[in-house]
Amino acid sequence: MNGVPCGPLIRPFGPPSPRWVEGVSRPPPREETDAACLRFREDIALHDHDHDDHHEHHHDNHYSDMQARVKALETLLTEKGLIDPAAIDAIVETYETKVGPRNGAHVVAKAWSDADFADWLKRDATAAIASLGYTGRQGEHMRAVFNTAETHNLIVCTLCSCYPWSVLGLPPVWYKAPAYRSRAVIDPRGVLAEFGLTLPEAKKIRVWDSTAELRYLVIPERPEGTEGMDEAALAGLVSRDAMIGTAVAGTPKVSATGSPEVLP
Secondary structure, X not given: OOOOOOOOOOOOOOOOXXXXXXXXXXXXXXXXXXXXXXXXXXXXXXXXXXXXXXXXXXXXXXXXXXXXXXXXXXXXXXXOOOOOHHHHHHHHHHHHHHHOOHHHHHHHHHHHHOHHHHHHHHHOHHHHHHOOOOOOOOOOOEEEEEOOOOEEEEEEOOOOOOOOHHHHOOOOHHHHOHHHHHHHHHOHHHHHHHOOOOOOOOOEEEEEEOOOOOEEEEEOOOOOOOOOOOHHHHHOOOOHHHHXXXXXXXXXXXXXXXXXXXXX
């Protein structure tokens, strides 16, 4: 119907996790998910039909295979009263606007301005980051890798999309893409160039593979001309991509009074 693919859910390896959904020991049966997916497809078809009647032209409303499956599962769990869409939206909003990448930028700025904290971060990133109040989902075990004049670090997850949500928020779409996950290991210099970051040939690139057990945070080099800037101003120079390794920290501009300011 309307070109919307539908099929079996992708199952995790091994037995179903009891934490799949709070209070549910296993995912819904296949036939229930298929029924929800069918209803979802019919809703799309009905919407497109109404749209044609009112506007006399057709816009395809295609969903990818994964989008259709996720939507079907969400519809089914909502109907059963197992999830609250408003609560899910609130969680996404939190990670998009309140967590990432502000928390990580704070960690970097603290490391730049506090030598003792930087040393602690190198020795035990999990504890150092937790001391700032940043713990939780996919941030239970962290390692900080520091860029230097000789070495640039790049983070990838070759198996899936393991990512430190507690400090960087939601992962960008490209981080989860198969192309990035495979090429970052094979040709990191070429990948960085596609992000607009061309490094000197003499600079070594180290690629770190995040796993379910350990996630990484890149501490970029502190830009020149930032002496005297406080932590809040320094944090403004740090982007999400710089903490993944596909960019470097921003550069401050100098105001008319001679004091450093953050580039927009």
